[in-house]
Amino acid sequence: MIDASTLWIVIVGLGLGSYLLRFAFLGLVGDRPIPPWLLRHLRYTAVAVLPALAVPQVVWPEATGGAPDAPRIAAAAVTVLVGLWTKNVIAAIVCGAGTLYGLLWLLG
């Protein structure tokens, strides 16, 4: 259960922070040049953080108490493969979820 005060700190903090990130260059920098090294790092943030968040959950899922589990690993693999193949986020989610529920049902 998420504590209400934590939740509101996160909502307000994340809202303010996200707005500042969006406003930073458009509003404050105007048309001054941005250092290339900074842009180079910014390009790779999401592609680094999101897999780092997901993969430990795949290998040691919370629902099984941290024991690696075949349906979840298979579902993750299908999601990534369908994503790579179709570049379609929703298609990848649907196929991954289908694999998870199919295997959970088959393996009882």
Add this chain to the structure above:
Amino acid sequence: MPSTTAKTLTSGRAFWTGFRDGTPFVLVVGPFAVLFGVLAAEAGLNVLEILVFSVVVIAGAAQFTALQLMTEDAPTVVVLASALAVNLRMAMYSASLTPWIGAAPLWQRAIAAYFVLDQSYACSIVQFEKAPGMSIPARVAYFAGAVCPVVPVWYGATVAGALIGTQIPESWALDFALPITFLAMIAPMLRTPAHVIAALVAVVVSLLTAGVPYSLGLIIAGVSGMMAGARAELRADVRKAAA
């Protein structure tokens, strides 16, 4: 997809062109928002909290990240740092839009900043590059047009998801919906070898640092991935220059 190359586009026409180009994104944003509503409801948030979350933050991936870490009881600082790291790409979008609309009045830029989203950025940048003769008011109007179909759907579908989420029984193994969502979001981001390297390094480091307390492993893994990606890009550029 942007569909006009007219050099002299009036603001009114530009708005409706943007509206038409932004509309297909509703198909992506709608289901994504429903999913956020469902998972946030599963995590114990009420409908009002979920709606405010989506209105204030208006960034899917960061909201999913914050939700995942809060359910893991990560320290608030780590929740904020990780979710903001996911949103650093918004700073990149902001930087990339600046040469095009940076000369608009400050109040317009202040409003536009709130609406810098993956979708509005993607179609605007394509349109601006395709029709470089557009006036600044026309560019701002196009951007506003691209935002208009997407944002109400984001708010509305979040609420729909929140209402559905409260009806879903615990036994549905929704614990795994977040990891699947993150994995699905990664594939379209792997545009260059440097992106692939960034993702792989982040994955390996995240597994090695899984035991680090306060979910700090995620920050270490994210920073490692960013540095690896930046390094790989630099090397690819040097190789290209040498060829």
